[in-house]
Amino acid sequence: MIRRAITDLVLVGPAALAIVIFIFLPAIVVILLAFTDYQFGSSTANWIGVDNFTSLFGSKIGRKALTNTLIYAGIVIPASVGLGLLVAIGLHHLTTSLPKASNILRAIYFLPVSATLVAMAVSWQMLLHPSLGLINNWLSILGIAPQQWLSNRDLVLYTLAVIGIWQSVGYNMVLFLAGLAAIPKTLYDAAEVDGVTGGWSRFWVVTWPMLGPITMFVIIVTAANAFRVFESVAAMTKGGPAFASDTIVYAIYREGFVYFKAGYASAITVIFFIALLLLTALQIALVERKVHYR
Amino acid sequence: MKPNTIIILGLLAIGAALVLLPFVWLISVSFKPHAEIFTTNVTLLPHQITLTNYWKALTQTDIPRYLLNGVIVTGSILILQLAVTVPCSYAMAHRNFPGRSLLFGGVVAALLVPFHVTAIPIFIGLAEVKLLNSYTALILPFAATAFGLFLLRQAFAQIPSDIIDAARVDGMSEMVIAWRIGFPLCAPTVIAFSIFSVTAHWNDLFWPLIATTDPSLATPPRGILFFRDEESGDDVGPLMAGAALITAPLVIGFLLAQKRFIQGLANTGLKK
Numbered sequence: 001m002i003r004r005a006i007t008d009l010v011l012v013g014p015a016a017l018a019i020v021i022f023i024f025l026p027a028i029v030v031i032l033l034a035f036t037d038y039q040f041g042s043s044t045a046n047w048i049g050v051d052n053f054t055s056l057f058g059s060k061i062g063r064k065a066l067t068n069t070l071i072y073a074g075i076v077i078p079a080s081v082g083l084g085l086l087v088a089i090g091l092h093h094l095t096t097s098l099p100k101a102s103n104i105l106r107a108i109y110f111l112p113v114s115a116t117l118v119a120m121a122v123s124w125q126m127l128l129h130p131s132l133g134l135i136n137n138w139l140s141i142l143g144i145a146p147q148q149w150l151s152n153r154d155l156v157l158y159t160l161a162v163i164g165i166w167q168s169v170g171y172n173m174v175l176f177l178a179g180l181a182a183i184p185k186t187l188y189d190a191a192e193v194d195g196v197t198g199g200w201s202r203f204w205v206v207t208w209p210m211l212g213p214i215t216m217f218v219i220i221v222t223a224a225n226a227f228r229v230f231e232s233v234a235a236m237t238k239g240g241p242a243f244a245s246d247t248i249v250y251a252i253y254r255e256g257f258v259y260f261k262a263g264y265a266s267a268i269t270v271i272f273f274i275a276l277l278l279l280t281a282l283q284i285a286l287v288e289r290k291v292h293y294r
Numbered sequence: 295m296k297p298n299t300i301i302i303l304g305l306l307a308i309g310a311a312l313v314l315l316p317f318v319w320l321i322s323v324s325f326k327p328h329a330e331i332f333t334t335n336v337t338l339l340p341h342q343i344t345l346t347n348y349w350k351a352l353t354q355t356d357i358p359r360y361l362l363n364g365v366i367v368t369g370s371i372l373i374l375q376l377a378v379t380v381p382c383s384y385a386m387a388h389r390n391f392p393g394r395s396l397l398f399g400g401v402v403a404a405l406l407v408p409f410h411v412t413a414i415p416i417f418i419g420l421a422e423v424k425l426l427n428s429y430t431a432l433i434l435p436f437a438a439t440a441f442g443l444f445l446l447r448q449a450f451a452q453i454p455s456d457i458i459d460a461a462r463v464d465g466m467s468e469m470v471i472a473w474r475i476g477f478p479l480c481a482p483t484v485i486a487f488s489i490f491s492v493t494a495h496w497n498d499l500f501w502p503l504i505a506t507t508d509p510s511l512a513t514p515p516r517g518i519l520f521f522r523d524e525e526s527g528d529d530v531g532p533l534m535a536g537a538a539l540i541t542a543p544l545v546i547g548f549l550l551a552q553k554r555f556i557q558g559l560a561n562t563g564l565k566k
């Protein structure tokens with residue numbers, strides 16, 4: 001009996017301990033810290049109730065980080081999911097007629113997913129450079145005035161959103177390709193017998209309904225990743241100019257680890273955590289519904 | 295070829311060219327001589343190709359150090375994760391012990407907690423034990439991987455219990471069964487998880503930015519930002535060469551093992 005318990009402990013103990021120390025305990029501590037004025041390095045912390053939350057929602061800068069993240073996600077989610085679906089449908093169409101070209105194109109679209117985003121941000125920064133960059137040079141050939149892509153406060157968030165789309169389309173494409181491959185060919189045959197022959201009607205009658213569950217999954221995964229946007233902000237704009245590209249996770253980093261306001265940064269973390277939990281709850285609810293339909 | 299196919303191919307090729315643009319630009323500028331970079335007459339491809347930028351990046355900057363740190367940190371994280379995760383996943387799949395379902399419930403719950411949420415308390419804890427600014431700080435917090443535990447438990451559960459029982463009859467210890475029988479049988483999942491882990495930690499900026507301030511400990515993404523912020527704007531060529539060197543291992547790995555990468559980075563998420 002004791003031997004058995006020791007074996008269990010040796011097998012399971014380290015992983016269980018790691019989860020408690022590095023996941024559960026910190027998650028509880030961060031929630032508690034959110035209600036204090038704790039600062040890194042200070043020896044005391046006072047309970048201040050919801051003050052951190054009121055100053056987050058009450059301050060211009062705090063609200064800016066939240067709305068920026070929502071605007072960013074509001075652009076990236078539909079564009080990245082829509083483009084991912086279009087590319088997947090196109091590639092799926094080519095797999096039978098041009099398998100080689102289809103494979104090469106798929107690899108190209110997936111390339112940004114495996115690349116190091118910070119290194120690619122260095123390239124994007126140079127591409128978007130006001131005077132030495134390629135984009136403004138090409139635009140000037142077309143007679144369009146050069147833009148300050150990363151330092152114009154009306155433009156910077158949209159520039160980051162385009163880079164976010166560039167980075168995530170390939171991921172969504174792969175998920176949609178798996179979904180498309182899973183649709184049984186017999187369904188298309190049956191639809192044809194029923195008189196559904198055109199490409200578009202085939203899509204609306206068979207493809208789209210069959211992709212429903214995977215589309216929900218793709219939307220939720222894209223949303224979760226969009227809410228986490230950090231690397232491109234930290235590497236290219238540091239939230240600027242004038243907080244125009246500040247986002248939730250960047251605000252956690254800045255308030256917590258640049259200004260050392262651990263309590264306030266914890267409050268931002270809690271809001272971020274709640275948003276992600278709501279997304280997961282939505283996902284579970286949708287999966288449940290799908291199961292009930294069967 | 296049907297006209298439809300040609301139109302689709304054309305549109306996809308235009309999209310692919312846009313996706314490739316930052317990659318082409320990165321490589322192109324990294325091979326451009328200084329005078330071609332600092333001109334208002336910018337061209338996509340270099341007129342003259344030079345290796346000076348790579349030579350500078352490799353000999354006069356800390357890029358090699360950052361690459362080495364990347365190998366040390368991502369390698370250690372992966373080894374630590376597997377060492378902790380494999381025995382536990384085996385036990386969750388093939389042993390009955392008190393608290394098993396509680397543990398599995400805990401793993402699923404831990405899946406919901408992104409690393410960003412735990413960063414502040416882990417930082418405080420590491421500061422308390424004076425471990426900030428060390429390799430340990432970069433590696434140790436990732437010993438806990440709910441994703442790895444979940445993925446490997448599912449894979450271990452696929453192994454028929456007959457095989458496990460036969461090994462027990464042969465007198466193998468449980469730890470030996472987990473590593474010598476279970477681990478090889480779960481190879482596809484282990485590889486997918488390894489690719490996921492290495493990619494995530496090679497590319498991570500958030501935690502290295504927080505846990506270390508010492509440039510000699512910088513991982514590749516942290517390091518390239520040190521380099522960029524130090525150079526006065528005159529070393530764009532070596533900077534781009536450095537960025538290319540930093541992203542090259544993963545991009546080359548992906549091009550050589552596309553199926554495995556796609557499985558590791560995207561399709562493992564499908565099973566979640």
